[in-house]
Amino acid sequence: MSEDYLVIGDKKFKSRLFVGTGKYSTPELMLGAIEASGAEVVTVALRRMNIEGQQRTILDYLAEINCTILPNTAGCYTAEEAIRTARLARELGLSNMVKLEVIGDQKTLFPDNEALLEAARVLVKEGFIVLPYTNDDPVMAKKLEDIGCAAVMPLGAPIGSGLGIRNPYNIRIILETVRVPVIVDAGVGTASDASFAMELGCAGVLMNTGIAGAKDPIKMAKAMRLAVEAGRLAYLAGRIPKKLYASASSPMDNLIE
Amino acid sequence: MRVKVNGKEYELPENLTVLQMLNFFKINHNFVAVERNKEIVSRKDWENVKVCDGDVFEIVTFVGGG
Numbered sequence: 001m002s003e004d005y006l007v008i009g010d011k012k013f014k015s016r017l018f019v020g021t022g023k024y025s026t027p028e029l030m031l032g033a034i035e036a037s038g039a040e041v042v043t044v045a046l047r048r049m050n051i052e053g054q055q056r057t058i059l060d061y062l063a064e065i066n067c068t069i070l071p072n073t074a075g076c077y078t079a080e081e082a083i084r085t086a087r088l089a090r091e092l093g094l095s096n097m098v099k100l101e102v103i104g105d106q107k108t109l110f111p112d113n114e115a116l117l118e119a120a121r122v123l124v125k126e127g128f129i130v131l132p133y134t135n136d137d138p139v140m141a142k143k144l145e146d147i148g149c150a151a152v153m154p155l156g157a158p159i160g161s162g163l164g165i166r167n168p169y170n171i172r173i174i175l176e177t178v179r180v181p182v183i184v185d186a187g188v189g190t191a192s193d194a195s196f197a198m199e200l201g202c203a204g205v206l207m208n209t210g211i212a213g214a215k216d217p218i219k220m221a222k223a224m225r226l227a228v229e230a231g232r233l234a235y236l237a238g239r240i241p242k243k244l245y246a247s248a249s250s251p252m253d254n255l256i257e
Numbered sequence: 258m259r260v261k262v263n264g265k266e267y268e269l270p271e272n273l274t275v276l277q278m279l280n281f282f283k284i285n286h287n288f289v290a291v292e293r294n295k296e297i298v299s300r301k302d303w304e305n306v307k308v309c310d311g312d313v314f315e316i317v318t319f320v321g322g323g
Contacts, residue, residue: 020323030321045322048263048315049289051282057318059288074322084295088317091290091297159323186323208323 004236006203008181009097009129009150011068015040016198017228018070018183020208024217027061033211034065036221042067043099043206045074046089059094070131072099077112079119086123097129099153099185099206109159113140117147124148133185136170138177145178152178153206156197157187160209164193168200175201191220191227198231199239258310269308276303279316288318 006013019039024030034042044058062069071089076082079102086098102119104112111134123130129150134140136154144152154174157163164187165171175182181203188194188207197205205228214220258269262282269281275291275298291298292315298306 021321022323024321043323044319046290046317047320049284049318051263051284051316057285057288058321059319069319071319072322084292087297088290088292088315089319091299092288092317092319093300206323 004232006181008131011097011129013040013068013204015225015228016204016232017194017224018043018185018204018206019211019221019224020206021058021062022208023212027056027058029217030212031061031065033217033221034067036218036225037211038225040066040068041070041206043070043072043208045072046085046092068097069095070097070099071095072133073101073119075103076101077103077115079115079122082115082119083122086119086128087126090128096127097131097150098123100130100132110155111135113137116140117143120144120149121147131183136167136174138170138173141174141178141182145180149180151181151183151203153183153185155186156184156193159186160213161187162189162193162210162213163187164189165196165200168196171197171200171202188224191223194224194227195231195234198228199234201235204228258308260308260311261313263314263316273308274304275306275308278308278314279303282316284316290317291315292317 006016015038017039018041019037020043021030073082073085076085082102090096102112102115103109120130120132131151131153132144132149133153141152156165183204183206184197184202185206188210194205211217211221294313
């Protein structure tokens with residue numbers, strides 16, 4: 001396992017768990033959870049600065065730990081908004097990676113694939129390392145790979161829903177379809193969901209609410225770290241085939257009479 | 258002069274550069290990006306670009322998000 005790195009663009013990560021920084025009640029709790037998760041990649045959102053009541057920004061806190069910042073384009077409903085947000089995020093000078101989201105529907109937060117592809121095309125040309133949040137659609141995943149995205153990030157289930165991997169068969173087909181890393185983004189509710197994604201062969205898992213929304217986020221962050229590691233190991237180890245009938249584990253000869 | 262910053266109108270002294278405007282608002286420079294009339298003003302240009310009457314600025318930073 002010592003050489004089992006996740007490579008995205010020109011970056012190399014030991015941890016396959018990416019975590020969000022939203023929904024925490026305090027910055028201290030957020031930092032504690034990130035630390036417990038072992039994550040090296042941490043997502044943030046871009047918003048207007050409160051210029052009247054200056055406070056510490058999240059970056060003042062994140063500076064205390066060693067992590068790679070992955071800005072998102074959450075809240076963008078058009079390709080133009082997402083491109084504008086990504087450019088501003090890069091201007092902050094911390095990362096040329098972007099978790100590209102173009103939302104198509106407020107209730108489900110499902111992506112607008114058409115706009116996503118359009119925005120991804122522009123940002124790839126501008127030198128961004130683009131990680132698009134997409135449906136669990138193999139055709140879309142292939143298109144995103146073809147235009148130069150550094151990874152594809154299909155949703156397991158709607159953002160914040162905690163429903164787990166709703167269509168593992170599609171995730172498997174995506175894994176067979178693209179060569180870039182496949183990172184399940186959104187939907188993970190508990191540790192087994194994260195393990196399951198990794199057992200399928202995903203390169204990583206990205207989550208926010210699953211940890212931040214737990215009763216004890218720090219404990220859940222640790223659970224997720226172990227789950228991602230366990231799932232990865234199980235995938236690499238190669239599971240046994242599923243069979244309908246039993247096969248005895250103990251020898252059947254030399255039984256006492 | 259009047260400018261709009263993050264959706265709100267402000268009365269500012271005349272002849273400010275972007276950098277001076279950031280100082281006027283006492284903004285920590287380290288973690289912000291600036292957009293003037295929907296075009297990014299790079300950090301290196303902050304001390305050269307003049308703020309004009311009627312300009313619309315967005316001053317952004319990162320916040321918690323997933």
